[in-house]
Amino acid sequence: MNIFFKIAALISNGRRKVEPLSDAKSTPTDDVLVSDLLMWLCENGSHIHPKVAVKRIDENDPNSPFGLIAIADLDSDEVICHIPPHLIIMPDKYNVDDNDCSTIDRVYDMMIADKPNPWARYLLSQPRRFTPEFWSDAGKKMLSEMTSDKLPPQYINDTMDELDEDYGRDTNDEIYLHAAMMVKSRADYSFLVPFYDMTNHHNGKVNLKHEFNPFHDDINIKESGYTIATTKPVSSGDQLFLSYNQGNICQEYFDWFGTPEIFQAYGFVEDYPQRWLFDLARVKFDLDVDEESGKEVATFLVPPSQRGIDMLKQELVRLEEFSEKHRAADTADIHMPNHEWTLLWQYFDALHNAISRCVESNEPLSDEIWDAPHDWWVKDGTMKECDREEHYVRRSV
Numbered sequence: 001m002n003i004f005f006k007i008a009a010l011i012s013n014g015r016r017k018v019e020p021l022s023d024a025k026s027t028p029t030d031d032v033l034v035s036d037l038l039m040w041l042c043e044n045g046s047h048i049h050p051k052v053a054v055k056r057i058d059e060n061d062p063n064s065p066f067g068l069i070a071i072a073d074l075d076s077d078e079v080i081c082h083i084p085p086h087l088i089i090m091p092d093k094y095n096v097d098d099n100d101c102s103t104i105d106r107v108y109d110m111m112i113a114d115k116p117n118p119w120a121r122y123l124l125s126q127p128r129r130f131t132p133e134f135w136s137d138a139g140k141k142m143l144s145e146m147t148s149d150k151l152p153p154q155y156i157n158d159t160m161d162e163l164d165e166d167y168g169r170d171t172n173d174e175i176y177l178h179a180a181m182m183v184k185s186r187a188d189y190s191f192l193v194p195f196y197d198m199t200n201h202h203n204g205k206v207n208l209k210h211e212f213n214p215f216h217d218d219i220n221i222k223e224s225g226y227t228i229a230t231t232k233p234v235s236s237g238d239q240l241f242l243s244y245n246q247g248n249i250c251q252e253y254f255d256w257f258g259t260p261e262i263f264q265a266y267g268f269v270e271d272y273p274q275r276w277l278f279d280l281a282r283v284k285f286d287l288d289v290d291e292e293s294g295k296e297v298a299t300f301l302v303p304p305s306q307r308g309i310d311m312l313k314q315e316l317v318r319l320e321e322f323s324e325k326h327r328a329a330d331t332a333d334i335h336m337p338n339h340e341w342t343l344l345w346q347y348f349d350a351l352h353n354a355i356s357r358c359v360e361s362n363e364p365l366s367d368e369i370w371d372a373p374h375d376w377w378v379k380d381g382t383m384k385e386c387d388r389e390e391h392y393v394r395r396s397v
């Protein structure tokens, strides 16, 4: 019996009758690690919708990431998965402010166990050091030269410094670093949730939501577990997406966590729509492609100023000089792993493109933003200074 029907059988022994699907194309996965993981999850009390498969997002690329794919049409508001509390890795006490590293410690322990469970084996199979915070010294040096102290992402050394200096962890232990990167790129703050952590990001195609906000005061995750559901009908073959920065539990991420921060924390350049925030110029805009004209359009979330636009024009010149100096280099000479080099230039192109669209727009200019307080982040599109408790305000620069 193939994995698909094994899972369906498990679920039908559980809480819901699952009829075999006539148009089920293939097993939910072609990967042993993933099928072991799915079986382990179902045998340990998880509910995984039988019309959802785990597949590589590019079936022709054996290295492409996995994602959740509908293998039959889904309605809106269908529960895609429920993961019970005992499978979620979380710190003892949970407070979003004292985000300690106990979740990382637990993932590390799971990975170095004598017989790692299927989830640990899957996480260990993920590419090493692929998010910029965990890049080689050469890669981080090149990225820092590209962004200088002006353009995002900044603070790419924070995580390693924190692990080393604040928590005294061994940052020469490659498995510990991998555990840390898995938490940073797959957890909701300190909650690492299996299967939920297989969901990819896309703000334009997002079709999933959290059934409840696990950070809400009246939710005790140790009782509720995690449940995600569809927000709209999903056609067979479509990928299921969450938003990593504008989802229904993202709260203050709306204000400042944009395309640069997604690149830094998750190691990929997001598709349109993108969100760009440039502290130094106090410029904040969404960049999307207009369906009719096919042109990229910058939608400003705070009014841009001449001063800010002039700063970004100077940054464009500096970026072009950086490209002149490095793009033709031989990676062997700079000791940067190929995946870092490829990703760095993908981000360079997206950054250069976004600033170009911004400075060439004919948006009316005003100096209003320079009267805003130093912590000038404001909720989407308003100049209203937001209530502190409503929104985190990012570190001032």
Ligand SMILES: C[S@@+](CC[C@H](N)C(=O)[O-])C[C@H]1O[C@@H](n2cnc3c(N)ncnc32)[C@H](O)[C@@H]1O
Pocket (backbone or CB within 6 Å): 065, 066, 067, 185, 186, 187, 197, 198, 199, 200, 201, 202, 265, 266, 267, 268, 270, 271
């Ligand atoms: C929470 S995991 C998602 C599941 C992951 N793709 C897997 O194969 O297990 C986050 C990672 O998935 C990848 N990812 C998520 N959304 C993506 C997207 N839209 N494009 C490319 N990679 C994406 C990135 O590598 C990111 O660090």
